[in-house]
Amino acid sequence: MVGHTGTPQFPGEDAVALCADIDGLFVDLPPRPRERPTGLFREPAEPPVPHVTLVGCRPEPPLETAIAAAHQATKAGLRRRRVSADVGAVAADGSAVALVAAAVSGTVLSSVPSTLGSGLLDVTIAGDAREPRPAGTRGILDLWFTGRPTRYNLWARHDRTLRHEWAGVALAHRRREAPDRPAGTVFHLDGRFVTDVEGFYCDIGEAINGPGGYFGWNLDALDDCLSATWGAQAPFRLLWHDSAVARRHLVAGHDRHRRAPAVTLDTLVQVFTAHGVDVELR
Template identity: 60%
Template structure:
């Protein structure tokens, strides 16, 4: 792989070529750690980079055993009509809330139903209930594992810690989202309080957010689910007031897993233990690694 003059001021742009009969089409820049803008390779082709995907079929929701309220009844009343006004009435957009055993409802972050009401029929679940069909815009569905997470909150806050420990990274993220939606909003404990973080399952950044949430606010507790949210929590009103002391048990687990590199799930540089410690220290958190 050879190149001509660089792109400094007054020089022509770089030119790339090689001695093989097939022409190079692609240049990769970066390095093994995705830190520097240096050449990695010239390639003739990159299979899998450009793919014509089949069009996604129109998605459909069915609201099973549904008791329509006034707005949805209006949409159902316009089914079968083709005027522009009727089509507008048939359009719905709603966030989804989970109803707990005590009748309270909390938002399921990332869950929504939006689209055009197409049909309704009596539901087998009870007289007066309907099964309503909604043709929806394509959207990424939530994993079914979220249903299991919501079950842990159905009767109230979880009574024990680390129920999230067996989940993969994606579901740990959803666990923290449910914890956010269900947080109690109790006042901050006084500055100078000591909190105990169980680090046995901090094998990824999502596990850290789950663990520190429970260290600060008990089983099912929330204390951030991304760096911006963690920064907000460290400023108060989320259960703890700085300065405080954080005893991080089994910190060797995080030291092994929260290392430099590229996070393919988040599509960004990995968040390291060193970065978290620096961030916590900047907010006057005294950290005791054990």
């Protein structure tokens, strides 16, 4: 893992660190206790303040400054102890890609020599309050460590939360240099595992761009992919196999998982047809 606002892998102005791992970035939180509402509207509880540890860390100047100020409790010292960086993953070949919606920000608490090598540190940070990424995201990232997945439907074993994470990892690793298939191409959507809208986004990504492919992870992103160079030039034909699975699961109502109106099969078909795509439900 690499924390950065600029590193050799991620050119920019202020490199923060290259790390072997970031402990606390991927964590499954226990379910929150249900609270009795006291009114019609209620603010959600604040997420916990996590401690994040940069493991086997080679700090760059901004982080070195924060580490040097770790025992300063003055306002100026607290400002110097602040760090903020996006996070990316480094693959086996040394290439790196920025992760979507992954960041470390907070106040440096301490640093100790790391057991991973001479000159490396383990740096503990009191992170800003935010929801950590699910622990299972790490396993999804590992599938891209030596290249993209080569088999279809590896996402199907995951629950809704990790299917969403899968689509985010696919977005981060998408092949920007690959040309669009021309208008009129016929694509096949497997459909057997579209038991939720997150599964649909994983499935359509692979239908258009192969195993580990991306073609949207929400309605707006799907619309964008149909309008730009994301693997398929509209209009095209989409054969949606086993569509009865989606018909049974993607139904109208309130989606408690997303805390929003449910996305139905008909809604998805309407998005495609608005771009001239011929969807055949099989």
